[in-house]
Amino acid sequence: MGKMEEIDFSGVVYLQKEQMWTAARGFANRADERPNAVDTRFGIASGSKLFTAVVVCQLVGEGKLDFSNTLSELLPHDFPQFDVTIHQLLTHTSGMPDYFDEQIEGDFEDLWKKQPMYLMQTASDFIPLFKNLPVMFEPGERFHYNNAGFIALGLIIEKVTGQEFVEVVEERIFAPAQMKRSGYFYLDRLPAHTAIGYVEEADFWRTNQYALPIRGGADGGAYVTAGDMANFWKCLMDGTLLSREMLSAMLQVHASGENGDYGYGIWIQGRANSVSKYHIMGYDPGVSFHSAFYPEEASVLTVLSNKNSGARDIIKTIEELKIEKE
Numbered sequence: 001m002g003k004m005e006e007i008d009f010s011g012v013v014y015l016q017k018e019q020m021w022t023a024a025r026g027f028a029n030r031a032d033e034r035p036n037a038v039d040t041r042f043g044i045a046s047g048s049k050l051f052t053a054v055v056v057c058q059l060v061g062e063g064k065l066d067f068s069n070t071l072s073e074l075l076p077h078d079f080p081q082f083d084v085t086i087h088q089l090l091t092h093t094s095g096m097p098d099y100f101d102e103q104i105e106g107d108f109e110d111l112w113k114k115q116p117m118y119l120m121q122t123a124s125d126f127i128p129l130f131k132n133l134p135v136m137f138e139p140g141e142r143f144h145y146n147n148a149g150f151i152a153l154g155l156i157i158e159k160v161t162g163q164e165f166v167e168v169v170e171e172r173i174f175a176p177a178q179m180k181r182s183g184y185f186y187l188d189r190l191p192a193h194t195a196i197g198y199v200e201e202a203d204f205w206r207t208n209q210y211a212l213p214i215r216g217g218a219d220g221g222a223y224v225t226a227g228d229m230a231n232f233w234k235c236l237m238d239g240t241l242l243s244r245e246m247l248s249a250m251l252q253v254h255a256s257g258e259n260g261d262y263g264y265g266i267w268i269q270g271r272a273n274s275v276s277k278y279h280i281m282g283y284d285p286g287v288s289f290h291s292a293f294y295p296e297e298a299s300v301l302t303v304l305s306n307k308n309s310g311a312r313d314i315i316k317t318i319e320e321l322k323i324e325k326e
């Protein structure tokens with residue numbers, strides 16, 4: 001695909017329709033010139049918010065939570081002042097203060113100049129960053145993308161299950177969906193066959209090791225392979241991970257923002273019976289990611305990159321080619 005050369009793409013493209021098409025380009029490790037491969041693990045940043053949403057929906061389906069439960073009643077010690085519901089947290093309509101507001105603040109790396117990134121290992125480590133900030137707007141008033149809201153959901157999951165968030169996702173999503181190579185890995189001990197994220201400067205590249213929390217969690221930061229994402233979409237849509245009722249609740253349009261309609265942890269393009277795709281995305285320093293499920297043909301397209309950009313361009317190009325062929 002000429003577009004890969006044009007934008008100097010580094011990563012993996014995976015299209016699963018009647019047949020599977022894959023491509024890998026660039027280096028997983030630039031220093032050693034280790035190439036990316038189809039089974040290379042990549043960080044997906046906020047793309048993994050969907051994993052958090054799936055677990056919450058599972059717990060609601062089991063009667064352990066309700067979408068109308070409030071943060072202040074579930075975690076009164078940490079958030080007594082936030083009378084926002086789980087529904088509002090899942091849909092970015094809570095108005096809660098955010099520890100990093102993507103629509104206002106420009107550089108995620110700047111956050112770690114005062115707060116060492118190597119201390120950010122669990123959901124509770126993020127609480128001091130936003131607990132005492134003022135609310136942005138009345139709960140339910142509008143959509144405003146919010147990372148702290150998903151940190152709060154992670155804390156709720158830990159409270160209800162009595163387990164660490166990462167363990168819950170491994171048990172409830174990665175294992176049943178056969179996502180055997182996925183995980184929430186520490187940046188200073190990445191496993192084999194994992195792409196290192198790279199940030200481009202004026203005349204050199206540097207790794208993203210000091211640009212992200214040392215370990216991902218409820219608001220993002222998981223590592224996956226393209227094949228694992230295909231397994232995830234299949235198991236999400238076929239009832240392995242969620243009941244029909246909970247899947248329907250997740251895939252409804254609950255809110256709308258500048259980037260489109262939103263369900264629970266997932267973007268939705270189209271409405272009602274004319275949905276063209278369900279998709280997720282993630283961008284961090286050294287990470288760009290898009291993955292989509294197209295219900296009309298039950299196909300999956302995933303683009304993983306270990307650079308700041310590239311995934312969006314590749315997705316757009318493939319979708320345009322698809323439309324031209326039709």
